Amino acid sequence: MAALKLHIDKISKKFGEINVLRDVSISVAAGELVTLLGPSGCGKSTLLRIIAGLERADQGHVFAGDKKLDDVAPKDRDLAFVFQSYALYPHLSVYDNIAAPLVMRELSSLERLPLLGTALPGAAGRYRSIDERVRETSAILKLDALLDRRPAALSGGQRQRVALGRAMVRAPRIFLMDEPLANLDAALRIHTRGEIARLHKKMGATTVFVTHDQAEAAAISDRVAVMFGGQVRQIAKPADLYRDPVDLEVARFLAQPF
Numbered sequence: 001m002a003a004l005k006l007h008i009d010k011i012s013k014k015f016g017e018i019n020v021l022r023d024v025s026i027s028v029a030a031g032e033l034v035t036l037l038g039p040s041g042c043g044k045s046t047l048l049r050i051i052a053g054l055e056r057a058d059q060g061h062v063f064a065g066d067k068k069l070d071d072v073a074p075k076d077r078d079l080a081f082v083f084q085s086y087a088l089y090p091h092l093s094v095y096d097n098i099a100a101p102l103v104m105r106e107l108s109s110l111e112r113l114p115l116l117g118t119a120l121p122g123a124a125g126r127y128r129s130i131d132e133r134v135r136e137t138s139a140i141l142k143l144d145a146l147l148d149r150r151p152a153a154l155s156g157g158q159r160q161r162v163a164l165g166r167a168m169v170r171a172p173r174i175f176l177m178d179e180p181l182a183n184l185d186a187a188l189r190i191h192t193r194g195e196i197a198r199l200h201k202k203m204g205a206t207t208v209f210v211t212h213d214q215a216e217a218a219a220i221s222d223r224v225a226v227m228f229g230g231q232v233r234q235i236a237k238p239a240d241l242y243r244d245p246v247d248l249e250v251a252r253f254l255a256q257p258f
């Protein structure tokens, strides 16, 4: 399926009296990876949650392709969200964790009720199309050898790959990732960000990636949107950002050791 252009149009959001987002506009081209980079509290997660439909903007709109998403329910938005804390189902194998979103879509609501109990394990085997998707996704993420394991028997990096697999398995046209590497140690973070970049090139899904780590942003992004206090200060390719920061605050932030 072709990637979708994502357009964030003049989004504003207040929590109480605080302007968390002020007139934020960003266009992400089909297949592009744009990173929201900025200090803690600048509004990155709120913007991502608005794109996902988990939070409503006070003003502005989000478009996917030509479609305005305002009234589209989160589950119908053709996007996948990867969080910093990737909650895997502890009692399910890697295989069943990755299969879960597809199985949920197939099962009737009655069957879905005991899902977190005993219905899910093995359910995927009833659907050959699901089995193929899970194996394809696992191969891309190099999880093939781990399919029978439970999350407790995996390393942090492996668990994060399972979380990515669970997001990828539905082949969403838009990917949203909120600091997905923040819980990993430094070496693994660098390794995994390389994997995400490779994966992005391979799949070509339109992606918004969030981080407060400048090096991470520079390493994986087509373009970086630098945010301060709920506003986008500059959007540029990483090299251009470092060469030509728009003001002193951006320059200082980029120069910070991480």
Ligand code: ADP
Binding pocket: 015, 020, 038, 039, 040, 041, 042, 043, 044, 045, 046, 047
């Ligand atoms: P970031 O992801 O860049 O660290 P957030 O989007 O999480 O920033 O938060 C931006 C600001 O909005 C912060 O000041 C935060 O405390 C506030 N905020 C976020 N979510 C809520 C909420 N549900 N209710 C009230 N304030 C919130």
Ligand code: MG
Binding pocket: 044, 045, 046, 178
């Ligand atoms: Mg955040």
